[in-house]
Amino acid sequence: xxxxxxxxxxxxxxxxxxxxxxxxxxxxxxxxxxxxxxxxxxxxxxxxxxxxxxxxxxxxxxxxxxxxxxxxxxxxxxxxxxxxxxxxxxxxxxxxxxxxxxxxxxxxxxxxxxxxxxxxxxxxxxxxxxxxxxxxxxxxxxxxxxxxxxxxxxxxxxxxxxxxxxxxxxxxxxxxxxxxxxxxxxxxxxxxxxxxxxxxxxxxxxxxxxxxxxxxxxxxxxxxxxxxxxxxxxxxxxxxxxxxxxxxxxxxxxxxxxxxxxxxxxxxxxxxxxxxxxxxxxxxxxxxxxxxxxxxxxxxxxxxxxxxxxxxxxxxxxxxxxxxxxxxxxxxxxxxxxxxxxxxxxxxxxxxxxxxxxxxxxxxxxxxxxxxxxxxxxxxxxxxxxxxxxxxxxxxxxxxxxxxxxxxxxxxxxxxxxxxxxxxxxxxxxxxxxxxxxxxxxxxxx
Ligand SMILES: *Cc1c(COP(=O)(O)O)cnc(C)c1O
Numbered sequence: 001x002x003x004x005x006x007x008x009x010x011x012x013x014x015x016x017x018x019x020x021x022x023x024x025x026x027x028x029x030x031x032x033x034x035x036x037x038x039x040x041x042x043x044x045x046x047x048x049x050x051x052x053x054x055x056x057x058x059x060x061x062x063x064x065x066x067x068x069x070x071x072x073x074x075x076x077x078x079x080x081x082x083x084x085x086x087x088x089x090x091x092x093x094x095x096x097x098x099x100x101x102x103x104x105x106x107x108x109x110x111x112x113x114x115x116x117x118x119x120x121x122x123x124x125x126x127x128x129x130x131x132x133x134x135x136x137x138x139x140x141x142x143x144x145x146x147x148x149x150x151x152x153x154x155x156x157x158x159x160x161x162x163x164x165x166x167x168x169x170x171x172x173x174x175x176x177x178x179x180x181x182x183x184x185x186x187x188x189x190x191x192x193x194x195x196x197x198x199x200x201x202x203x204x205x206x207x208x209x210x211x212x213x214x215x216x217x218x219x220x221x222x223x224x225x226x227x228x229x230x231x232x233x234x235x236x237x238x239x240x241x242x243x244x245x246x247x248x249x250x251x252x253x254x255x256x257x258x259x260x261x262x263x264x265x266x267x268x269x270x271x272x273x274x275x276x277x278x279x280x281x282x283x284x285x286x287x288x289x290x291x292x293x294x295x296x297x298x299x300x301x302x303x304x305x306x307x308x309x310x311x312x313x314x315x316x317x318x319x320x321x322x323x324x325x326x327x328x329x330x331x332x333x334x335x336x337x338x339x340x341x342x343x344x345x346x347x348x349x350x351x352x353x354x355x356x357x358x359x360x361x362x363x364x365x366x367x368x369x370x371x372x373x374x375x376x377x378x379x380x381x382x383x384x385x386x387x388x389x390x391x392x393x394x395x396x397x398x399x400x401x402x403x404x405x406x407x408x409x410x411x412x413x414x415x416x417x418x419x420x421x422x423x424x425x426x427x428x429x430x431x432x433x434x435x436x437x438x439x440x441x442x443x444x445x446x
Contacts, residue, residue, distance in 0.1 A: 019062035020055045023048055029066040035073050047072040084409040084433055088389055088421030090342045091379025093181065095410060097288040097295070098379075103334030104293065104327040111326035130320070133329035137298065140260050140332050143276035144283070146306035148299040149328065150318040153256065153286035154184070156297030158193055160252055160282060163312040164305065165195035165220030171249075173206035173239070174199050175232060176225040186225060186254075195220065204236045208243035221250040221281070226270050228256035231384045245279025250305060253280040257381040258291035258298060265343055266290070266382045272300050281305055287328055289379045292337030294327035296320050342424045343377070347388040350422050354390035357422075357434055361392070364438055369393050375423040389423040394437065401440040409436045 026032065026048045036044045051068035054060045060068050075081070083095055091097045100108070111117070120127035128134070130149065137147045150156050161170060170190060177199065179185045187197055198219070200210040211222055222244050244251045259271035269290065272283045282305050287296035297318075299309060309315060320328075331337055336344075354370035361368045373391035376382075394411075399418040402409040411420045425433060 016058065016062060017056055020052050021062065021065050023052070026051070026066050026069060029070070031070045032066065032073075035070070039073060039077050044069070044073065081408055084407065084429055084436065085424045086391075086409055086411045086420035086422070086433065088373055088375035088391065088412060088419070088423055089378035090339060090375065090387070090424045091289055091377060091381060092410070092424075093379050097286075098292045099338045100294060100327055101292070101331060101334055101337045104330040104337075107326040107330035107334075108294075108323045111322045115322055115326075117322040117325060130322075130325040133325040133332075136329045136332040137300070141272050141276070141300050143273050144300035145303040146301070148306050148310045148315070149287075149320050149325070150297040150299065150315070151320055152288075152295050153254070153258075153284060153297045154180075154189060155318040156284035156299050157186070157254055158189060159297075159309050159312065159314055159318055160221075160284060160299065160305075161190050161193040161195045162314050163309045164250070164252075165193070167194055168220040169196045169198045169216075169218045170221060170223050171198045171200060171211055171214045171219055172223045172225065173201045173210070175201065175203050175206055175236075175238065176223075176227060178225055178227050178229070181229065190223075204232055204234070206238055208239040211239055211244055212247055215247045215249055219249045221252045222247060224251060224253045224280075226254060226256045227383070228381055229383050241275055241278040241280050250281030250302070251279060252282045252284065254284045256285060257289040257379075258285035258287055258293075260291065263290065263343070265387075266377070266385060268385075269382050272298075276301060287324075287331075289381050290339060290343075290377070291331065292339030293331035294324045296324050296328055338424075338426055341426070343387070345389075345423055347390065350390040353422050353427065353430065354392055357430060358392055360434055361437055366437060366441070367395055368437070371419070373419055373421045373423075375421055387423060389421050391419040391421040392437070394418045394420065398437070398440055402436055405436055405439055407432050407436045407439075409433065 023045065032044050047069040050072055051065045054068055055062050055065050085092055085095050118126060118129045134147055134149065138144060150159055177187045190197055198214050200206060200214045224241065241251055241253065253275045255270040255272060255275060257269055259269055261273045262271050263269060272285060275283050280301065282299060282301035285298045287293040287298055299306060358368050358370040371391055371393045373389040375387040375389040377385055394417065396413060396416050396418055399411055399413055402411060409420065411418050420433065
């Protein structure tokens with residue numbers, strides 16, 4: 001029981017300060033010993049000092065110093081907390097886009113210590129950095145003669161523009177001069193490399209002839225960008241890769257989402273294989289969108305172009321770390337990613353889950369019902385595509401409480417209700433989700 005005592009006052013005639021336990025005694029609490037392994041001794045000691053200070057001020061009773069110190073300590077040394085993504089946005093940029101598969105998480109853990117990322121263990125000599133991950137990527141897209149991996153999709157474009165077009169021209173359609181998000185504009189990025197942009201066509205219509213007229217001796221490449229976060233409909237036209245492939249300059253295609261091959265549910269989303277077989281010389285993409293892997297930028301295509309990029313001095317500044325290489329390889333070689341599973345989830349099954357969870361929570365007195373919902377791909381992919389889904393509908397005040405609870409849950413607000421969409425919540429997290437909901441009104445104590 002919390003018992004409030006006025007600062008420095010006495011409750012039973014003795015100074016409360018005399019009852020405050022000594023630091024070394026508090027530090028012997030097993031919970032704090034375990035926390036020291038996790039967070040370091042200094043951090044734990046400082047939490048104990050703060051807890052003792054609270055006791056001195058009378059905010060907590062002296063016997064609660066250890067409990068208070070435990071409560072002041074975070075669960076891990078890192079500041080990022082795991083969040084359940086119940087937003088209905090499969091690739092939520094603010095939630096770190098694609099969640100890694102269990103296989104990729106294991107690969108990251110295995111590579112965290114010293115690892116053979118750049119050493120051939122058979123011969124004992126230096127080997128190509130990340131060779132197994134690059135081989136896996138190459139095998140996943142046989143239409144690419146060569147591949148390279150950099151820090152993210154933007155870095156892939158910067159490297160291509162710098163290595164292939166600095167001081168020269170990139171021909172790009174006006175309808176493809178896109179802003180990705182958070183003020184990040186592709187044309188600004190390209191111009192920052194020293195390349196010049198030669199815009200062709202209009203916002204809604206660009207033809208192969210527009211490109212052909214613009215290509216000249218100073219053209220380094222034609223760039224096609226997938227407008228991944230908006231759609232223009234109506235009187236529109238865009239040139240197809242096949243129409244641009246024989247203009248005498250490479251066609252570079254930024255597909256954005258990182259689909260390596262066609263996805264049956266996302267027929268309009270470009271994929272690396274189709275673009276390369278249609279004549280693209282180079283494809284750039286992100287690793288943490290529809291591919292479902294770690295943040296990285298993929299470059300796939302012609303051997304001479306990949307060689308030029310990977311040997312450019314800038315490549316060293318954009319290279320990925322061993323953890324990314326490990327996660328990418330496991331994403332490519334391992335079982336279906338959480339992203340693939342979220343996309344493939346059957347609406348009827350999501351509905352059954354929602355009904356079951358709602359019934360469990362209603363039995364505990366929660367004002368909840370299962371409702372149909374519309375999920376999206378998000379993260380710059382498949383704009384306009386609605387994936388039928390199911391959600392738990394809760395009173396609006398649940399949104400903030402769930403976000404700030406012991407197991408943070410991100411939902412979305414719709415028509416005065418807090419919706420928890422199940423499409424991007426793996427089924428094995430259903431128990432954590434219902435526990436989080438119960439904890440909001442103290443129906444379950446973490
Ligand atoms: C997302 C996206 C990018 C940027 O990729 P990052 O991995 O976020 O750097 C570039 N182009 C397109 C078309 C995109 O969709």
